[in-house]
Amino acid sequence: MSHTEHPSLPLEVIRRKEAEVKRRLAAERETAEVARAEAGQHARELLAAAEIEGRQAGEAQRQAALIAVQREADEILAQARAEAERLQHAGERQKTSAIDHAIEVIVGGSREA
Secondary structure, three states, rough: OOOOOHHHHHHHHHHHHHHHHHHHHHHHHHHHHHHHHHHHHHHHHHHHHHHHHHHHHHHHHHHHHHHHHHHHHHHHHHHHHHHHHHHHHHHHHHHHHHHHHHHHHHHHHHHOO
């Protein structure tokens, strides 16, 4: 071996190591990029699922509130109908009583005369 061949041998080893390191870095970058893309996709899927779940929960709460309001309205209507019926009966009783009283006054007044 000549004097000029020896320096090239360590230089060749360095070049091979450098090329190997570059390949590893490229592979690691590619793996990291794939992992980042997968994580991004997973995050978008989770966000979409959360939005759907949120809409469903909101709709369920809206339906429950609507049912509660309908029940309350039905109760108010039932109470109003019962009160109207009570007042109507009371009015009929008063009317009957007033008619009986008027007849009594008229008939009773005629007998006294």
